[in-house]
Amino acid sequence: VTEQALLIETSAGTIAAVVTHPNETPRAGVVILEGSKGTRSGANQLWVRLARSLREDGIATLRADYAGIAESWDGDVRDIVGGARDLALWFAERVGDIVIVAECYGLTPARSLCREDLDILGVALIAPPLYPDRALPARPRSWRHRARLALLRLRSWRLARRARKAQDLAPGPSIRGVVERAPTRIFAGDRDACFRPLEALLPELQQIGSVDLEISADLRLHRARTPEAQAAILEGVASWVRQRVRSVQETV
């Protein structure tokens, strides 16, 4: 048996997880942080297939539902990040070196993990939550942005909350925090909303850490809604993770 179903206690409550592991001692571990609307198996078992593919290379994988969602319904949905962090710490204690694979919203818990004292070999970000300025204003950079945000706050509590959420999702701090901490590969399709903002942000990110961008032509990787997008994520992420684990361990 190389897959085990687990129910793990965290600060956010009980979290349902599946660990896929090789028969021998794992060379490294991968923590998968899915998007906010997903489950731990991914669209059409995308994360299951990734975990089983990495198992062949001696790499263990942890997949879990976020607290309060799907099978982790007993967890506190307000503390998704804390639950994911505790779970990843539990896993890292057992496997040592880890690689983080974060899709879309997964960037938020990934950033939180990057603050911990962990041996992180790399971070793969898939279609991170970046939006063109017009769709979702990031940080209030000019007086116009500030005025708009102030207006939103005046309108209603709900709109104000949404605006604050938009600020929390602001790409700058999250991605910078990840890139500063570990080598990062960003996967995106040229049909993703994050594609243009990523292109604009890349030179700045490359000054603060090791980061590169892998673009899939004519595809939208967000939520992996097509077989082509699923194949691009699976092949791209699996080969990058293998390469990272191999290169770091050969150096050591």
Added chain:
Amino acid sequence: LTDGARNSVVHAADVRHESLFFTSGSDQLYATLYSPAKARVRLGVVLCQAWGAHGMTMYGWCQRTGRDLAAAGIATIIPHWPGTFDSEGDPQLLTFDRITEAGADTVAAAEQRVDIPAWGVVGVGIGAAAAALLTTTLPASRCVLAQPALDPVAYFAETERRSRRASLGAPPNAGWAFGYPIPPGLRAADTAGRVDAALGSFAGQGAVVRYRKPTTAPSPAGFDTVTIRGHWGRPSRDDRQQLRRRATRWLVRSLGQAA
């Protein structure tokens, strides 16, 4: 690697929650088992999930339904069908025959862990068609169909059409909908007839729990109909709590009547 970790916990309301892998054919299938931790089990049910994107959106609903039923003394096992979610198998090769085989193995896996005096089935969406077919192989005394889609051919054709519209001009992938393959074996022309025949020959107590809108075909003969205010097609803010509660209530009442 996973020493010291558990696969079973007891939640509030004395509901035991167990995650497990079991063997079915050549595959390892995943299932979640909810059972009363202290009280006697009055009934066991197999909760049949839907497939594809719909299965994904109703996944949390199924888990909460399992919890509610277990709190009422009804042990509930929720299998992941071959090739879906955490189970092994090829999703393209899935057929209703394979599902009924997996259903029987699911029952065996539950009986190894909990004493279950009688069985029933619950199905949601297209999972209701699987639940209906399971009644032919399981000694099921109860059958609850939540917002059922009992004609797989029509259901998958509609899902494919909606996916095409949602892709907004992207090249369509035949046989796929919302990023999930539609198993050709589930679209066989005779499936609706098999489902009708299974429901026609079902001798136990049954109910259809559904939203008032959109209007659908009448319930199978001999089945109670429980109607909920609202529209199935509209997004729900409370994870379709009413659908869950009414299905649970009907099952509990049916047990009370039998007693």
